[in-house]
Amino acid sequence: MVFEFMSRVLGKKNRLGSKDLAKERLKLVLAQDRVDISPQMFEKLRRDLAKACAKYVEIDEAGMDVRFDSGDRSLALIASVPVIGTKRNPVTSNRRGNMD
Numbered sequence: 001m002v003f004e005f006m007s008r009v010l011g012k013k014n015r016l017g018s019k020d021l022a023k024e025r026l027k028l029v030l031a032q033d034r035v036d037i038s039p040q041m042f043e044k045l046r047r048d049l050a051k052a053c054a055k056y057v058e059i060d061e062a063g064m065d066v067r068f069d070s071g072d073r074s075l076a077l078i079a080s081v082p083v084i085g086t087k088r089n090p091v092t093s094n095r096r097g098n099m100d
Contacts, residue, residue: 027070035068035075039041042066051077 037045046066053059060082069076 037068050081053081057086060084 002059023063049066050059050061050064054061065078065080067078069078
């Protein structure tokens, strides 16, 4: 994933070949299968992440990319959230120790 991003940035590789694209899709399907999360729960997770980020910065929610990625023995939640700008007064809780 990082290599693909750097290749695109450096202009060495603009498109994935069909083999590489199929491999990436398979990895995505296997990662989501491994998590065993329903599409409805996944969408709720995505909305909650957007809401949490929007407390502190202005985001482009439509441009968000949230997915699961699996390695050999690990699973990661990858969230790419386009930030439009910062907020001067982020929303904070009056209660001590509350992360809501």
